Amino acid sequence: MEEFTEEDPGLGDPAALDELIWQLRRDQTALEKAHAAIQTSAATIREHWKGKAGDAAAATHDVLMARIKATHAELDRAVSACGAYQLAHDEVKESAAPWVTQLAEARRTLGLPTTTIAGPRGELGVEEFISSAMRNRAAAIEEEAEALSHLAALHEARIDAQSRFRKSIAEITEKKRGPGITAGIFGDPTPKGTRRRMQGPNEKDMRAIRDRIDRANATVWTMVDAWISGKGKRTFTFDENHPFTQVFTQSASVARAEADIQGKILEGESNLERKGRYDARGEDLPRDLNTIVNAGFEGNLPEAFIGSFDYTYEVTKLNDDGTAVVTIKATNVTTPESATRIPSTETWPFGPYHVPPYDKMKHLQETKGQFQPITQEITWTQTLRTR
Numbered sequence: 001m002e003e004f005t006e007e008d009p010g011l012g013d014p015a016a017l018d019e020l021i022w023q024l025r026r027d028q029t030a031l032e033k034a035h036a037a038i039q040t041s042a043a044t045i046r047e048h049w050k051g052k053a054g055d056a057a058a059a060t061h062d063v064l065m066a067r068i069k070a071t072h073a074e075l076d077r078a079v080s081a082c083g084a085y086q087l088a089h090d091e092v093k094e095s096a097a098p099w100v101t102q103l104a105e106a107r108r109t110l111g112l113p114t115t116t117i118a119g120p121r122g123e124l125g126v127e128e129f130i131s132s133a134m135r136n137r138a139a140a141i142e143e144e145a146e147a148l149s150h151l152a153a154l155h156e157a158r159i160d161a162q163s164r165f166r167k168s169i170a171e172i173t174e175k176k177r178g179p180g181i182t183a184g185i186f187g188d189p190t191p192k193g194t195r196r197r198m199q200g201p202n203e204k205d206m207r208a209i210r211d212r213i214d215r216a217n218a219t220v221w222t223m224v225d226a227w228i229s230g231k232g233k234r235t236f237t238f239d240e241n242h243p244f245t246q247v248f249t250q251s252a253s254v255a256r257a258e259a260d261i262q263g264k265i266l267e268g269e270s271n272l273e274r275k276g277r278y279d280a281r282g283e284d285l286p287r288d289l290n291t292i293v294n295a296g297f298e299g300n301l302p303e304a305f306i307g308s309f310d311y312t313y314e315v316t317k318l319n320d321d322g323t324a325v326v327t328i329k330a331t332n333v334t335t336p337e338s339a340t341r342i343p344s345t346e347t348w349p350f351g352p353y354h355v356p357p358y359d360k361m362k363h364l365q366e367t368k369g370q371f372q373p374i375t376q377e378i379t380w381t382q383t384l385r386t387r
Contacts, residue, residue, distance in 0.1 A: 004158055009151060009157070010092050017085065023210070024079050025075075025079065028076070031075075035072075071297065081164075085161055088161030088164075089158070092158045102147040212247060213247055216246070219242075239379050240380035240381060248330075253309075256278060265384060274313050306378075310332070311328055313327065325382075331375065333375050
């Protein structure tokens with residue numbers, strides 16, 4: 001695709017930014033859904049939790065909702081910047097069109113073969129023709145200079161619009177909202193500019209990744225609603241084609257579980273004992289809390305929601321290269337106990353220990369039917385070494 005130039009500053013299709021605007025609006029919609037889910041949770045907590053625990057939980061919800069609102073506003077500014085750049089492009093394109101035509105006509109005249117203008121002069125009427133052609137050529141030189149002057153000014157206007165666009169989205173491009181929007185998307189705001197080469201996923205890949213994460217996060221909020229309300233579906237099953245599975249299996253927790261499975265395979269563990277458990281670690285807690293506070297725009301929300309999990313595995317195919325295809329199934333039951341357990345306190349005296357909301361959750365579970373258990377079953381395949 002052509003880049004706009006000094007001789008045609010109107011090149012490019014401003015509609016190319018429509019897809020980016022659509023993506024930004026989609027992100028805002030996801031934020032609005034997360035905000036609604038957090039408001040529901042906050043209302044429940046404010047109603048039933050009192051004292052320091054209730055105040056701490058309410059403060060966490062307030063911080064989360066404030067961040068969601070701030071991010072929503074940032075996306076609004078990015079959408080406005082896209083619209084302003086599209087408008088500036090349209091204005092430059094409209095103003096440049098007659099001058100681009102004049103430049104082309106002038107150069108067509110200047111491009112006439114000199115032999116045509118030079119002679120032969122002996123024929124009847126040729127002198128008049130040559131004189132007219134020379135006058136046309138002089139006029140074309142002036143028209144070319146005039147067109148170039150106007151186009152240069154419009155090119156500067158286009159450059160200024162581009163600079164304003166880049167500046168207005170600088171705050172967005174400097175941040176990474178999970179594996180979604182990154183500076184790479186905004187790297188060249190010229191609608192039909194040459195795409196810059198980059199390592200890793202291209203823009204299409206990044207959009208697909210972001211869409212997968214949005215869908216996985218939406219699934220988490222659906223399960224949270226079912227758990228808190230105690231209503232609806234109680235078992236959620238995910239295969240490896242589901243976005244929830246695809247995001248969850250990219251987590252550090254799954255990587256550790258798969259490493260444990262590979263170790264067992266390398267040690268030749270009996271086929272009868274193809275199971276294990278991943279227990280969340282103490283160092284996981286700050287990471288997961290940050291992920292939850294950011295509504296999944298940072299970190300891995302499915303991982304933070306699942307926490308600890310049991311797993312079984314089965315070798316389904318042996319390859320000639322010393323690897324095997326292994327089918328893994330992780331199972332987790334979300335309960336007040338699992339949600340409030342402090343990681344790594346199982347071995348403490350009288351452990352495990354739970355954060356204060358545990359008692360309130362149990363009370364609501366027994367008296368209001370809320371916080372009823374929900375089960376997640378996640379199945380995927382992985383290729384692991386056998387020797």
